[in-house]
Amino acid sequence: MSLAELISQIQVLPKIDKLRLMQFLATELVKEEDANFLVENREYPVWSPYNCSEAANVLMNLLATKQPEENG
Structure with missing residues (x-):
C-alpha cells in the first residue's frame, strides 16, 4: 500500500480513530x-507547582521590585 493510499484511508476515519x-x-x-x-505499567513523577511557596515568593518579590521601576 502506498503512502497516498494510506493517507486517503486515514482521512475517512472518525476522529477517535x-x-x-x-x-x-x-x-x-x-x-x-x-x-x-x-x-x-510504570509510574513516572510529574512536577507540579503545588506546595512550591518558595518559588511563588521569589516571583512575587521580583514582580514587586519591577513595578516601582516601571511606574517611576
Whole structure:
C-alpha cells in the first residue's frame, strides 16, 4: 500500500480513530528511539507547582521590585 493510499484511508476515519492512530505512531517512534524511555505499567513523577511557596515568593518579590521601576 502506498503512502497516498494510506493517507486517503486515514482521512475517512472518525476522529477517535485518528487520535488512536496518532498515539500508536508516537509510541512506535519512542520505541525506536529508546526502548526504555516509557515502560508500560510504570509510574513516572510529574512536577507540579503545588506546595512550591518558595518559588511563588521569589516571583512575587521580583514582580514587586519591577513595578516601582516601571511606574517611576
